[in-house]
Amino acid sequence: MTMKPVTFTLNGATKAAFTTDGQNLLDFLRRGVGDLSPKYGCGQGTCGSCTVLVDGAPQLACLVLAETVEGKRVETAAGLAAGARLHPLQEAFMDRFAAQCGYCTPGMLMAAKALLERNPRPTRDEVIEAIGGNICRCTGYEPIIAAILDVSQGRVRA
Amino acid sequence: MAVTVETHATLIDAARALGSSGATYLGGGTVVMRGINAGEVQGRIVRSADPALRQVGLSGDTIRIGAGVTMAQIAAHRELAFLHPVARAVGGPQVREMATVGGNLFAPHPYGDFAVALLALGARAVPATGGGALPLEDLLRDRRRGGLVAAVEVPRPRDPRAFGWLKVSRVKPKGVSVLSIAACLPRETGRIRGARVAFGAMGPSPMRSAAVERVLEGQSLDAATIARAAQVAAEGLEPPTDSIASSWYRREVAGVHLRRLLEGMA
Ligand SMILES: Cc1cc2nc3c(=O)[nH]c(=O)nc-3n(C[C@H](O)[C@H](O)[C@H](O)COP(=O)(O)OP(=O)(O)OC[C@H]3O[C@@H](n4cnc5c(N)ncnc54)[C@H](O)[C@@H]3O)c2cc1C
Ligand code: FES
Ligand code: FES
Numbered sequence: 001m002t003m004k005p006v007t008f009t010l011n012g013a014t015k016a017a018f019t020t021d022g023q024n025l026l027d028f029l030r031r032g033v034g035d036l037s038p039k040y041g042c043g044q045g046t047c048g049s050c051t052v053l054v055d056g057a058p059q060l061a062c063l064v065l066a067e068t069v070e071g072k073r074v075e076t077a078a079g080l081a082a083g084a085r086l087h088p089l090q091e092a093f094m095d096r097f098a099a100q101c102g103y104c105t106p107g108m109l110m111a112a113k114a115l116l117e118r119n120p121r122p123t124r125d126e127v128i129e130a131i132g133g134n135i136c137r138c139t140g141y142e143p144i145i146a147a148i149l150d151v152s153q154g155r156v157r158a
Numbered sequence: 159m160a161v162t163v164e165t166h167a168t169l170i171d172a173a174r175a176l177g178s179s180g181a182t183y184l185g186g187g188t189v190v191m192r193g194i195n196a197g198e199v200q201g202r203i204v205r206s207a208d209p210a211l212r213q214v215g216l217s218g219d220t221i222r223i224g225a226g227v228t229m230a231q232i233a234a235h236r237e238l239a240f241l242h243p244v245a246r247a248v249g250g251p252q253v254r255e256m257a258t259v260g261g262n263l264f265a266p267h268p269y270g271d272f273a274v275a276l277l278a279l280g281a282r283a284v285p286a287t288g289g290g291a292l293p294l295e296d297l298l299r300d301r302r303r304g305g306l307v308a309a310v311e312v313p314r315p316r317d318p319r320a321f322g323w324l325k326v327s328r329v330k331p332k333g334v335s336v337l338s339i340a341a342c343l344p345r346e347t348g349r350i351r352g353a354r355v356a357f358g359a360m361g362p363s364p365m366r367s368a369a370v371e372r373v374l375e376g377q378s379l380d381a382a383t384i385a386r387a388a389q390v391a392a393e394g395l396e397p398p399t400d401s402i403a404s405s406w407y408r409r410e411v412a413g414v415h416l417r418r419l420l421e422g423m424a
Contacts, residue, residue: 022162
C-alpha cells in the first residue's frame with residue numbers, strides 16, 4: 001500500500017500526515033490526524049455529518065480524496081471554539097436545544113459557518129437551503145434553523 | 159483498499175494514462191469516491207490537477223465550460239445566469255461544491271440533471287485527446303466509449319426565455335430526480351425553429367425526445383400544441399424503475415410536467 005505525505009492546515013495549524021491510496025478525507029482526519037469532530041454517517045454523501053470546510057467551501061469529507069487537500073485549508077468543528085470560549089453558533093445551538101443526540105451537530109455547524117461567512121444576514125429560506133445537505137434525525141430542524149438565525153441576527157451573547 | 163491513485167499535471171497526460179486500460183477517472187469524486195468507499199471501484203484511479211479544467215471562457219455565442227467546473231462555480235458565474243437554476247438543482251450545497259460538469263455527463267441514472275440541460279442547449283463535448291467536439295447526444299448514447307472530456311461548448315441561447323428547465327423530485331430541494339426536463343425553443347415570428355427537448359431519468363442516460371420535438375417544430379406555443387406535446391411526452395423513452403419511481407409512474411407523469419414547463423415558457 002502506497003503511503004503519501006499530505007501537508008495542509010487544519011483549523012489554522014499546519015499538519016503533515018500520511019494518507020493511503022484511495023483514503024477519504026474523513027477517515028484521514030479521524031484516524032490519521034486524530035480529529036474526531038467530523039462524523040461518519042453514511043460514507044456516500046447523503047447525510048452531511050462529515051461536512052468540513054476546504055478552502056472555505058463546505059464539502060463532504062467522506063467523498064474527498066484525502067491527498068487532494070495538499071496545501072489547502074481544512075476547517076472542522078473542533079476548531080470552532082477559541083480556547084474555552086465557544087463559537088457563537090455553538091452557543092446558539094445550546095441555547096436553542098438544537099442538538100439532541102449530537103451526531104449531526106458538527107456537520108450542521110460547519111454548513112452554517114460556511115453560510116454565514118458567505119452571507120452574514122441570510123433569510124430563513126437561505127438557512128434551510130444551506131443545511132439542505134445535512135440530515136438530522138432528532139431535532140426536527142426548527143431549533144437548528146432558529147439557532148442559525150439567532151447568530152445572523154445578532155441575538156447570541158458571545 | 160485495492161486502489162492506486164495517479165495525479166497528472168495536464169489533462170492530455172491523464173487521457174494517455176487512462177488509454178483503454180479500464181482505469182477510472184476521478185473528477186469531483188461524488189460518484190467515484192462512493193464506489194471506492196464501498197470497495198466497488200478498484201484498480202487505477204487517474205486524476206488531473208490541470209487548471210484548464212476549472213476555466214469558463216466566453217467567445218461570441220459559445221461558452222466553453224471546463225469539465226472540472228463545479229455546480230457551485232456555475233451558480234456563482236454572472237454570465238451563466240440561464241444555467242443557475244440547473245446547477246442549483248444538483249444535490250445539496252456540499253455536493254454542488256464538489257460535483258463537476260464532466261462528472262455529470264457520466265453519472266448513472268437517475269443523475270445527470272445538468273447534462274439534460276446541456277443536451278437541450280445543443281452542447282458539444284471537447285475530447286481531452288484533441289479532435290473535434292462531439293454532439294452530446296453521441297456521447298450520451300454510449301458513455302462507456304466517451305473517453306476523457308476536457309470541456310463542453312454550450313451555444314448561449316439568444317433569448318434566455320427560449321430555455322426552460324424543470325426538475326421533479328420527492329424530497330425538496332435536493333432529492334434526486336423522478337425526472338427532469340429541459341427545453342430550448344427559439345422562436346422566429348412566433349414560430350418554434352429548432353426545437354430541442356431533453357429528459358433526464360427517463361432512460362439509461364439523458365435523452366432527447368424526437369416525438370415532442372416533432373410536435374413543437376414550426377408551431378407557436380399555444381394550448382393546442384402544448385396539449386399535443388404532452389400527449390407524446392413519453393414516446394420513445396424507456397424510464398427505468400428505481401427506489402424513487404417506477405417506470406410506469408414516470409411515463410404517466412412525464413406529460414403533466416412537460417405541459418407545466420411549456421406553459422411557463424409560452
Ligand atoms: C448526495 C448526492 C446527491 C446528488 N444529487 C444529484 C442530483 O440531484 N442531480 C444530479 O445530476 N446528480 C446528483 N448527484 C450525483 C453527482 O454528484 C453529480 O452527477 C456530479 O455532477 C458528478 O460529478 P463528479 O465530478 O463528482 O463525478 P465523479 O464521481 O468524479 O465521476 C463520475 C463519473 O464520471 C466520470 N468522469 C468525471 N469527469 C470526467 C471527465 N472530465 N471526462 C470523462 N469522464 C469523467 C468518472 O470517471 C465517473 O465515471 C448526487 C450525488 C450525491 C452524493
Ligand atoms: S458520512 Fe459523509 S455524507 Fe454521510
Ligand atoms: S441531533 Fe441527533 S441527528 Fe441531529
